[in-house]
Amino acid sequence: MGMASASVLTFWDGSVSERRIPFGGSSMQHGTAVFEGIRCYLTQDGPALFRLEEHLTRLLRSAALLGMAHDYGIERLEADVLAAAAASGLPRCYVRPALFTADPILSIDLSGTPFTLAVEVWPATSFRPPTAPPARLMISTWRRPSPATFPPGAKATGMYVVSALARTEAAKAGYDDAIQLDPESGRVAEASVANVFLVRGGRLITPWLTDSLLPGITRDTVLVIARKIGMPTVEEPVEVRDLLTADEVFLTGTASELVPVASIGDHDLPACRPVFDTLSRAFRQATTGLDFTGLGWLTPVRD
Ligand code: PMP
Numbered sequence: 513m514g515m516a517s518a519s520v521l522t523f524w525d526g527s528v529s530e531r532r533i534p535f536g537g538s539s540m541q542h543g544t545a546v547f548e549g550i551r552c553y554l555t556q557d558g559p560a561l562f563r564l565e566e567h568l569t570r571l572l573r574s575a576a577l578l579g580m581a582h583d584y585g586i587e588r589l590e591a592d593v594l595a596a597a598a599a600s601g602l603p604r605c606y607v608r609p610a611l612f613t614a615d616p617i618l619s620i621d622l623s624g625t626p627f628t629l630a631v632e633v634w635p636a637t638s639f640r641p642p643t644a645p646p647a648r649l650m651i652s653t654w655r656r657p658s659p660a661t662f663p664p665g666a667k668a669t670g671m672y673v674v675s676a677l678a679r680t681e682a683a684k685a686g687y688d689d690a691i692q693l694d695p696e697s698g699r700v701a702e703a704s705v706a707n708v709f710l711v712r713g714g715r716l717i718t719p720w721l722t723d724s725l726l727p728g729i730t731r732d733t734v735l736v737i738a739r740k741i742g743m744p745t746v747e748e749p750v751e752v753r754d755l756l757t758a759d760e761v762f763l764t765g766t767a768s769e770l771v772p773v774a775s776i777g778d779h780d781l782p783a784c785r786p787v788f789d790t791l792s793r794a795f796r797q798a799t800t801g802l803d804f805t806g807l808g809w810l811t812p813v814r815d
Contacts, residue, residue: 533630537614543670544622545612546574549766551636552597552605552813555801559603560810562799564590566729567766568609570667575611575627577666582611582627589629590811596631597813604636606767610669646774647763649703651752652678652690656701656724664724675704689763691755691776694723700750706765707731710750710758711787717754720747730764737794737804743787752776760785770795 539545548567552559568589575582593609611627619625654677656664662671674692682690682704691708694701700719702708707728709718716738721727738745755761761773761781770792772785797803801810 533612534614534616536616536618537612538616538618538620538625539610539612539614539669541618542620543668543673544578544620545610545627545669546571546578546580546667547608547610547669548667550593550607550609551766551799552602552607553799553801553810554603555810555812557801557812559597559605559813560801561594561597561607561813562766563729563733563809564593564811565808566732568593570665570727570729571609571611574666574668577663578622578668580611580622580627581625584611584629592629593631594811594813596633598815600633602633602635606634606636608632608634612669640768640771646772647688648686648775649761649773650682650685650687650690650777652681652692652704654678654681654690655693655695655698658695659724665727667726672705679704691752693752694719694725697723697749698752699723700752700755701725702728703763703765706763706768706771708750708755709734709762709764710755711760711785712754712758714744714787716743716745716787716791717750718745718747719750723749728764728766730766730769733795733798733809734764734770734791736807737791737798740804741790741794743790760788762788762791 533540548571550567551562553562568586593607597607609629609631611629613625613627615625657674678690678692689703691703692701700708701723702725718731719725735745755776756779759782763771772788773781775781
């Protein structure tokens with residue numbers, strides 16, 4: 513995602529530090545941390561975290577799905593994440609809270625290992641520029657894991673090896689990213705680190721959560737915005753051929769926001785994307801507090 517290197521890591525005791533997580537710690541060695549990526553936008557009233565409560569609720573759900581031992585409730589997480597964002601002094605940033613264990617015993621019993629919070633904050637200036645060309649995707653040969661193998665709702669660091677397999681395969685083949693399929697049904701699940709939408713006949717369609725995908729918060733934001741502006745939306749099974757015959761396809765994720773898709777494999781999609789353009793504008797208004805203000809989506813970051 514190409515972020516600037518000057519990030520700040522705030523530990524559970526409030527100290528700001530260089531990255532000093534023991535190499536031998538269990539989360540480092542086994543991918544057993546859970547995390548969130550949250551954006552801080554600059555609004556008229558100053559910096560604000562977008563959908564903070566939903567992100568922290570998902571963080572706690574990820575920890576619960578993995579059976580982790582920890583002492584965090586939503587209020588404490590919220591206070592610590594806001595404090596880290598404020599301490600960074602950045603008007604726009606990308607904030608990653610992680611519950612991790614540095615336990616050097618290398619236990620993989622996550623219920624018997626205390627997990628603690630660290631929050632890393634990056635300047636958000638180097639994300640995908642608005643002038644970047646629309647993404648060229650392939651269909652990955654790597655499918656998402658079955659829900660019988662890994663709970664799709666858990667955003668755990670180890671799961672990103674699966675995303676990395678898909679993204680690396682795509683990059684090597686000359687694509688920007690890849691669509692990953694549900695392991696059992698073979699339907700469209702999600703992209704390597706983003707959810708997928710398509711538009712057909714004025715309807716906005718996204719794969720239902722029954723298939724193996726992370727319930728993205730940007731996905732939800734787009735669905736809510738679309739309904740509010742009177743666009744018909746539906747969550748339903750999506751086949752690869754539905755993407756290839758769509759009027760528009762786009763991706764959603766906190767870091768990359770809304771990304772238009774130019775092609776899938778050797779199949780070009782229409783270059784005109786009126787629904788994407790409308791939703792992108794509305795999304796920008798929502799994230800900067802100019803519209804959709806009654807939804808409580810922005811939490812101010814105060815010094
Ligand atoms: N799917 C995967 C696998 C992801 O890593 C992400 C990024 N968090 C998403 C979907 C999009 O989720 P969100 O909109 O909450 O960032």
